[in-house]
Amino acid sequence: MAKKPVTSRSGRFFKLAGMTASVAGQYAGQRARRMFGQEQDEAARSEHYSRMAGQLVDTLGELKGAVMKVGQIASQTQDFLPQEFSDALQKLQKEAPPMPFDVIVGQVEAELGRPLGELFEYLQEEPYAAASIGQVHRARMHSGEDVIVKVQYPGVDDSCDSDLKQLRMALRLGGLLKMPKDHVDQLFAEIRVRLKEELDYENEARNLEAFQEFHKNDEWIRIPRVIVSHSARRVLTMELLEGxxxxxxxxxxxxxxxxxxxxxxxxxxxxxxxxxxxxxxxxxxxxxxxxxxxxxxxxxxxxxxxxxxxxxxxxxxxxxxxxxxxxxxxxxxxxxxxxxxxxxxxxxxxxxxxxxxxxxxxxxxxxxxxxxxxxxxxxxxxxxxxxxxxxxxxxxxxxxxxxxxxxxxxxxxxxxxxxxxxxxxxxxxxxxxxxxx
Structure with missing residues (x-):
């Protein structure tokens, strides 16, 4: 049974704030121990980092959205975080646990403005794939065409900015950001721009068409065609291309x-x-x-x-x-x-x-x-x-x-x-x- 998601901005805020307070408390405790000559060896420090990283990853994976995506980017960016965190964040590259099906159906109907039965012959309950800001379900159009439907998790776009602020605070208070403030500013600003684009499925539809045009002579590259009639800002329907x-x-x-x-x-x-x-x-x-x-x-x-x-x-x-x-x-x-x-x-x-x-x-x-x-x-x-x-x-x-x-x-x-x-x-x-x- 999938855990009921935290979709409200306040719910996400308090979840992240709790993680931030815990990480900051652990960091303060570690610093205090170092001041008194304890826990100096590298193995103990590494274990401490791994423990903090595990908590960070569990929270980000549950909340999905912007914070999970930042975790994925951080795991691929050298010298952004200590090695233990980069290693733990690699887990977020794997497929995320799925969102409950009733939440997905509600989002599809709200975005496309019609009951599910009018839109599709069927929408498969089992996700085709689950990721950081949305998940994909197989479906069939009334025309008989098999398609995949990408559905954005509710609340993810509304809470993007506050999520990023909270995550940055957690990393800073945990003593984990190893760069000057202006460099961190630039990095998070770039991540925010990319996330805002990624949260707009109409923008993704335009990207799909642009890359299809660029690669049109590469017969060995296939990119799914967008079903415009069944797509919106938070729902994207595409032809099913399997491999x-x-x-x-x-x-x-x-x-x-x-x-x-x-x-x-x-x-x-x-x-x-x-x-x-x-x-x-x-x-x-x-x-x-x-x-x-x-x-x-x-x-x-x-x-x-x-x-x-x-x-x-x-x-x-x-x-x-x-x-x-x-x-x-x-x-x-x-x-x-x-x-x-x-x-x-x-x-x-x-x-x-x-x-x-x-x-x-x-x-x-x-x-x-x-x-x-x-x-x-x-x-x-x-x-x-x-x-x-x-x-x-x-x-x-x-x-x-x-x-x-x-x-x-x-x-x-x-x-x-x-x-x-x-x-x-x-x-x-x-x-x-x-x-x-």
């Missing part, structure tokens, strides 16, 4: 050659969106993609789309060119243009850039296929995160490009799970060269 979830891609149905082909197509799709469309699918987790044995990729969920400024794409391209060429002075300049480096600070030690370059450039280092299944790039990144503290004042969250980083990180994990074996150096150089200017 295999990443967990169903087994050697019995997908040869290594097909998996490698899918890997190359994922890379092409990312690079085309970044360098040519300059607009990217910003929520790249496994639930938003499906595959077919002929190498087709199906894209779902276009609520989180980031339109990129031309100068940001150029700075990103030049930073990649500089990194590949090991020209670290140029890389430093381009990171300033990208908004990732604080311009008033002196140049960063080239050895620091070289360390990160050697870790991150592995899939592009040679013409020999890189085996993503055996990749340990993420482990090397985790091992080096403590070096960031030395340069904490030199860098800031690259607000304009944070979703590019998120896209790349998300697809790295998908290629790893798929077991892609491919060399991308030549393809990458094609994109980096074709945009020179």
């Amino acid at each position: 295999d979830h990443i967990s169903a891609i087994t050697p019995e149905r997908y040869s290594q050659a097909t998996i490698n082909l899918i890997g190359h197509r994922i890379f092409t799709m990312m690079a085309d969106q970044l360098f040519r469309f300059q607009c990217i699918h910003g929520d790249p987790h496994a639930g938003n993609f499906a595959y077919r044995p002929d190498g087709t990729i199906i894209l779902y969920d276009f609520g989180c789309v980031k339109k990129l400024k031309h100068e940001i794409v150029e700075a990103y391209r030049k930073a990649l060119v500089s990194a590949l060429a090991e020209d670290y002075a140029a890389l430093d300049r381009h990171l300033i243009d990208l908004g990732a480096r604080v311009e008033s600070q002196p140049a960063v030690d080239e050895a620091y850039y070289a360390m990160w370059r050697d870790i991150l450039v592995k899939p592009f280092n040679s013409d020999t296929p890189y085996n993503f299944a055996e990749s340990d790039i993420h482990k090397h990144v985790a091992a080096k995160t403590t070096t960031v503290f030395k340069y904490l004042d030199y860098f800031k969250p690259p607000v304009e490009s944070i979703f590019i980083d998120r896209m790349i990180a998300g697809h790295y994990w998908m290629m790893k799970r798929l077991g892609v074996q491919a060399a991308f150096r030549e393809e990458l150089e094609t994109y980096l060269g074709s945009n020179a200017g």
Whole structure:
């Protein structure tokens, strides 16, 4: 039996406020113990963080909405939170527990203005998928067409701003935000804009149509068609496009050659969106993609789309060119243009850039296929995160490009799970060269 959701703004506020008070109290207690020479060892501190993180994740998962989405973003953003929190927040990437069906039916009827029986031949009670701000149900139109209906959770949009304020307060009072205030301001402002867009399903319908048009010549990419007559601000009905979830891609149905082909197509799709469309699918987790044995990729969920400024794409391209060429002075300049480096600070030690370059450039280092299944790039990144503290004042969250980083990180994990074996150096150089200017 699904738990009755907290949909009122005051109910959500008090739930979050309780979590905030608890996290702040635990942090104060830990500080007091440290003052008296207790709990100094790393293991105890890590256990304390894990306990706080567990409480945070449980609350965010129950409330869904903006706070859960921020948790998902935070789990993919390096150096935003301590490692224990990033690890715990990864749980929010998994499918959320479903909302009770009567709540879903009420929302559909309220948004589309007609009884459910008039709208659909049937709406399946069991969710097709559940996520942070809404869930998807399979349905059939009276015409006989099978569709999926995406329904936003009640109260999520109305409480977005207060949720974000409460979450930020919880993280601050818990001593968990490891960035200067103005950097946190920028980060939360960007997250708020993306969330406001994502909460507007009419905006998502426009995004779906724009990406369909951009990819119209890519016969291997499928994007669902919107059923306009059965869509509104909080309900989105689309054609049913089915494929295999990443967990169903087994050697019995997908040869290594097909998996490698899918890997190359994922890379092409990312690079085309970044360098040519300059607009990217910003929520790249496994639930938003499906595959077919002929190498087709199906894209779902276009609520989180980031339109990129031309100068940001150029700075990103030049930073990649500089990194590949090991020209670290140029890389430093381009990171300033990208908004990732604080311009008033002196140049960063080239050895620091070289360390990160050697870790991150592995899939592009040679013409020999890189085996993503055996990749340990993420482990090397985790091992080096403590070096960031030395340069904490030199860098800031690259607000304009944070979703590019998120896209790349998300697809790295998908290629790893798929077991892609491919060399991308030549393809990458094609994109980096074709945009020179």
